Amino acid sequence: MLELRLVQGSLLKKVLEAIKDLVNDANFDCSSSGFSLQAMDSSHVALVALLLRSEGFEHYRCDRNTSMGMNLGNMSKMLKCAGNDDIITIKGDDGSDTVTFMFESPTQDKIADFEMKLMDIDSEHLGIPEAEYHAIVTMPSAEFSRICKDLSSIGDTVVISVTKEGVKFSTRGDIGTANIVLRQNTTVDKPEDATVIEMNEPVSLTFALRYMNSFTKATPLSNTVKISLSSELPVVVEYKIAEMSYARYYLAPKIEEDEDENGD
Amino acid sequence: MLELRLVQGSLLKKVLEAIKDLVNDANFDCSSSGFSLQAMDSSHVALVALLLRSEGFEHYRCDRNTSMGMNLGNMSKMLKCAGNDDIITIKGDDGSDTVTFMFESPTQDKIADFEMKLMDIDSEHLGIPEAEYHAIVTMPSAEFSRICKDLSSIGDTVVISVTKEGVKFSTRGDIGTANIVLRQNTTVDKPEDATVIEMNEPVSLTFALRYMNSFTKATPLSNTVKISLSSELPVVVEYKIAEMSYARYYLAPKIEEDEDENGD
């Protein structure tokens, strides 16, 4: 039996909005440590890893490890029916082919049960080792979202270049070029407004803006985003959620042609 | 001669928004008691009855009973040109084939006259007798609207079931099922937040959500909605307006097949 009660139900609504455009169907894995998902996007280019730790739930009961295949579009349709202040409980019975989402209004005057059919989904779980990165940029998530959106109006790819002084986002397209530089800045009133750069060596990598823009759907989950860059690894774009939970996105850099290296 | 002056002109704007999607053309009937409309929706399934009593107007002159055929889409276009704080006056001359809507800004610095052509519309006025209902539910209109909209994302019909404890709204569709229960609740800070159930006997009826969603276009007219249910009569969904005026919608229940009765 499975019963996961999340007082801040809006969190689950935001999580679905953060992944449903990237992934159509996926297995949610439930164990004693938490409720998680790992899935490739539908074009098999980016990887999404989501973890909601059991500590973040008011009540968390998971008798045995379970994998539940869900259509994320349908799940999102159901969660949209929950009020933003509702308590959401995920319920499942062993061997059942459905999952139930229960929404309770704060006053307990309205109780809704939405029952969704589960799917059989083949998936292999990738082990993602901890790694050393050349540079890690932590910045306001809304700023990162704005930059990716703005650059998309000019070009298709973004070059992210990190030096000690700051991080540069660049693109080029038919109508011209764009460079946006953010300086390291830790003397801010609110910690979440800081731009912090941890750098072992300078790095400059190119990514498809289309995927970056999909990742920024997670912006409502966190005030800050952490971007971990290495020339030998996929970039990790991470949105931390309370209680050590997170939504992480992985994307391999594009191999730059020489002309792009020099033409900038 | 006809001259109806409504200080709260936004009320007439809201009335049009509440009926224009359901009814294309209709006769507005004007008598000494009020300004009213009764019309079947364009698919001849639902009935709309609207009454604005003469007491609700600052000035109300109607020399003789008049019926004015109007295209509600065109009337809505004109009323959208009135500001929300404008005073609206409806003017007609005996035998004229036009009606004039006059909009006065609160400061009287802006006066607009919109003249619309009238239409000849055949219509028969149905007598709707007062009736006894098995159950009457009064609830916040925004909550009813939200429930109808939410259920529409799952299924096409809603089963409304009333017991002494509360009212249940249910649907089922390809992706699963949904049940939303509202408890009777009269201990609220604001009377319009109450959910009140008057029940003679339990009732469970099925309706097309498409029409229910059209009815909820009247939500801005009133904080509460009254739903009168009987297994032998069309449901009445009523939005009360000040001064004993109202917008009422009538819809016959769908005949449930057995499998639906048992399958829930």
Place this chain on the structure above:
Amino acid sequence: MLELRLVQGSLLKKVLEAIKDLVNDANFDCSSSGFSLQAMDSSHVALVALLLRSEGFEHYRCDRNTSMGMNLGNMSKMLKCAGNDDIITIKGDDGSDTVTFMFESPTQDKIADFEMKLMDIDSEHLGIPEAEYHAIVTMPSAEFSRICKDLSSIGDTVVISVTKEGVKFSTRGDIGTANIVLRQNTTVDKPEDATVIEMNEPVSLTFALRYMNSFTKATPLSNTVKISLSSELPVVVEYKIAEMSYARYYLAPKIEEDEDENGD
């Protein structure tokens, strides 16, 4: 060399929004007195004249008169990437085929450079002589915008008639007619709410609403609009910007057929 620094960068964003729907490509002319543009709309019916005087810039350097051909759609795409509080600097080098827009955030933590390719555009500069007008109406720009939009839902043209008492905007279409009268009104709390009529002789002229609606895209530039009317000249619709700058639109009246004159 050219370097124009505008602390209130949102002004340039608004200017582009005010003209980009009317004009596709145009030359911006830069001289010691200011940054200006004069262009016919793409259907060669209306004329746009824009002037941002050098006094409005924090720093203004223009070594020699320059004409820079720009695609306004592309320029608008780039300026949309500037924050509303950003300082915008326009930079150009003599003989270069590009222009650079630099956006600085108020805290200087984010600096963006957008480089756009210039175009060769043939254009002739029309001399527009100062003229005497039969009537000049100054009114709140939002009110003028609202009236043009409202009348567009009824008809295609607007008749603007000025008498000493006020200004009347009229239209007619398939569904009926509309007349909106604004009275001269100078006793208002805020000067920008006044409707002021300076009249030498009564005038009544007809214009295409489509163009009027395009002109009102300049509404965010100014709280008031000045409409200068003469039966022998194109109307001038002017939005004043601080420091004697402006956006002006010119449109020739339509020649009214007799039936329209009498049918009103």
